[in-house]
Amino acid sequence: MSPRKSVAETAATRDRIIDSALALASAEGLEGLTIGRLATDLAMSKAGVIGHFGSKEALQLAVLDAAVRRFTLRVPARAVGARPGTERLARTYDEWIAYMAEREGHGGCFLTSVATEFDGRPGPVRDAVLAALGTWTAYVKDELGTAVATGGLPAGTDVDQLAFELGGVVLAAGQSIKLHHDPQAPERARRAVARLLGAP
Amino acid sequence: MSPRKSVAETAATRDRIIDSALALASAEGLEGLTIGRLATDLAMSKAGVIGHFGSKEALQLAVLDAAVRRFTLRVPARAVGARPGTERLARTYDEWIAYMAEREGHGGCFLTSVATEFDGRPGPVRDAVLAALGTWTAYVKDELGTAVATGGLPAGTDVDQLAFELGGVVLAAGQSIKLHHDPQAPERARRAVARLLGAP
DNA sequence: GCTATTAGCGAACGGTCGTTAGGTTAAGCT
DNA sequence: AGCTTAACCTAACGACCGTTCGCTAATAGC
Numbered sequence: 001m002s003p004r005k006s007v008a009e010t011a012a013t014r015d016r017i018i019d020s021a022l023a024l025a026s027a028e029g030l031e032g033l034t035i036g037r038l039a040t041d042l043a044m045s046k047a048g049v050i051g052h053f054g055s056k057e058a059l060q061l062a063v064l065d066a067a068v069r070r071f072t073l074r075v076p077a078r079a080v081g082a083r084p085g086t087e088r089l090a091r092t093y094d095e096w097i098a099y100m101a102e103r104e105g106h107g108g109c110f111l112t113s114v115a116t117e118f119d120g121r122p123g124p125v126r127d128a129v130l131a132a133l134g135t136w137t138a139y140v141k142d143e144l145g146t147a148v149a150t151g152g153l154p155a156g157t158d159v160d161q162l163a164f165e166l167g168g169v170v171l172a173a174g175q176s177i178k179l180h181h182d183p184q185a186p187e188r189a190r191r192a193v194a195r196l197l198g199a200p
Numbered sequence: 201m202s203p204r205k206s207v208a209e210t211a212a213t214r215d216r217i218i219d220s221a222l223a224l225a226s227a228e229g230l231e232g233l234t235i236g237r238l239a240t241d242l243a244m245s246k247a248g249v250i251g252h253f254g255s256k257e258a259l260q261l262a263v264l265d266a267a268v269r270r271f272t273l274r275v276p277a278r279a280v281g282a283r284p285g286t287e288r289l290a291r292t293y294d295e296w297i298a299y300m301a302e303r304e305g306h307g308g309c310f311l312t313s314v315a316t317e318f319d320g321r322p323g324p325v326r327d328a329v330l331a332a333l334g335t336w337t338a339y340v341k342d343e344l345g346t347a348v349a350t351g352g353l354p355a356g357t358d359v360d361q362l363a364f365e366l367g368g369v370v371l372a373a374g375q376s377i378k379l380h381h382d383p384q385a386p387e388r389a390r391r392a393v394a395r396l397l398g399a400p
Numbered sequence: 401g402c403t404a405t406t407a408g409c410g411a412a413c414g415g416t417c418g419t420t421a422g423g424t425t426a427a428g429c430t
Numbered sequence: 431a432g433c434t435t436a437a438c439c440t441a442a443c444g445a446c447c448g449t450t451c452g453c454t455a456a457t458a459g460c
Binding site: 028031129179188192 | 231313329330372380385392
């Protein structure tokens with residue numbers, strides 16, 4: 001039959017598994033993700049799937065990590081070209097909203113879904129979610145600070161409050177897109193962000 | 201041993217089950233809710249538990265219904281005393297935020313958690329979530345319309361946009377409370393709502 | 401007192417879960 | 431050519447899943 005895979009190809013298999021797992025977890029949740037179902041989808045055995053990770057929890061962490069990396073490559077990386085502060089933030093949120101709209105169930109949307117799923121379930125997965133979210137809010141607050149310093153936002157601006165409200169807009173957009181399939185959601189989110197950032 | 205329960209008491213048992221199920225589902229999700237675990241918590245048999253509902257899905261719907269009823273009794277019911285429009289809305293959101301803060305994991309917070317959990321999983325549970333959410337947004341938009349009509353909000357106000365942003369604030373509050381346990385979240389949410397409603 | 405009803409139990413059902421052990425086969429190195 | 435490594439398999443494990451089946455026993459209506 002088909003020849004055995006070379007060592008270089010095993011990483012590709014791992015990626016293939018994570019790809020499928022990410023799609024599955026987007027629909028069923030990270031806990032609803034099942035090794036058996038994954039194996040069926042990939043036409044592999046359960047042992048062949050889990051052999052790449054060691055345990056289901058390790059698989060969950062790998063999937064989460066892949067989602068975060070994908071998000072980072074897609075959203076903030078496209079905004080680094082913009083001037084730090086208000087401009088970069090506006091671009092970041094534009095990219096984020098577009099990312100959520102183009103594929104319902106990956107990346108940023110996925111992270112907040114997992115955050116909701118694991119908010120009452122302590123453990124390594126929850127810790128990883130908190131870490132990723134912490135990195136993100138640090139980035140946002142840093143840019144907001146720059147925006148205040150460069151005059152893009154008024155001097156007395158409460159950066160923490162603004163980050164809180166921007167987070168709310170994204171959560172609302174995610175719900176409107178994934179749950180209600182509202183085609184107007186991206187435009188509403190953009191308008192909300194523009195108002196919060198002073199409509200630059 | 202203990203005497204058998206009268207018919208009047210069986211409804212109490214049902215309530216006891218739903219109470220426990222609501223607590224469990226708040227931590228583990230509505231799908232992570234398990235009849236066996238529930239039976240252990242209640243010191244009952246699995247058959248005794250499921251006998252009151254017929255199936256797990258029926259139990260899930262009953263739990264969801266109980267959460268919605270509890271929320272309705274707690275939040276909007278306490279705001280009917282306020283004048284329709286801006287005042288009533290401000291009171292409603294105040295009550296909602298207080299409700300989320302006092303018990304992490306019930307009512308409004310619970311509904312949005314389930315909404316996230318089932319957003320990619322069609323079926324009766326998702327339909328029930330959409331119905332409850334629809335009733336709620338209809339109420340909010342109605343009050344917003346009244347606020348515009350009575351001058352509490354400017355004439356050209358985009359009611360749908362405002363409802364979208366108010367929803368975002370509540371989602372952000374829920375995440376800050378349940379996931380980050382941020383004690384400042386309620387105050388931030390109140391401030392955001394006040395700004396959206398024109399700080400009355 | 402007799403009977404019908406029903407809440408709840410114990411036990412078992414077929415399935416699926418995550419995980420492990422052992423075997424097979426191909427690739428890479430010496 | 432022989433040996434090691436590792437990817438992937440089949441098979442099985444015990445645990446738990448939701449559900450169904452009688453059964454017991456207490457109540458309610460007669």
